Amino acid sequence: NAGVTQTPKFQVLKTGQSMTLQCAQDMNHNSMYWYRQDPGMGLRLIYYSASEGTTDKGEVPNGYNVSRLNKREFSLRLESAAPSQTSVYFCAIPGTGSSSLSYEQYFGPGTRLTVT
């Protein structure tokens, strides 16, 4: 999975509980991304970080917070989990590609979250 690790792999939460999903990369990239994947909807960007200490909202940021305290790690936090946040969460980093203008992204193995 292109030097991206995610923990945990599976998690079950009750409505209202909080948790943090962890993502770490060993490729020394500035940018990191969090996506969620729901059946029949492809992947949607939640938040991204262009560099250490900076974060920006993606397409579906509501209900989430992120933290990029160092270059290697990008965490996603659910403060008060809701059933609508049941999903598979993927972290991604840029690839190097064959072009100097490469915009490819490579994904971690995912965290499968169920909120009951």
Next chain:
Amino acid sequence: GQQLNQSPQSMFIQEGEDVSMNCTSSSIFNTWLWYKQDPGEGPVLLIALYKAGELTSNGRLTAQFGITRKDSFLNISASIPSDVGIYFCAGQWGSGNTGKLIFGQGTTLQVKP
């Protein structure tokens, strides 16, 4: 917001057949990417396209970046059972590595041996 329409939603084909799927958008994209996802795994990049009109191959896979920059297609020739999975198109807008990806809904491919 920007949307990608991917079709077909699913395909069930015989081994050895060729497959074609496409993505269209109402917006212009700088880059088109095609991913494959196996069950329980993250998406894996198959092909990346950077210029309008570009045609790129990767083994039995061929993809094209539409001239209008609003569409792309992926062809798989002589399908085999390991081609089974979900295929996603993705378009990137914005500049540099801060650009955001928009994904299509996916095409689920099943191959009958």
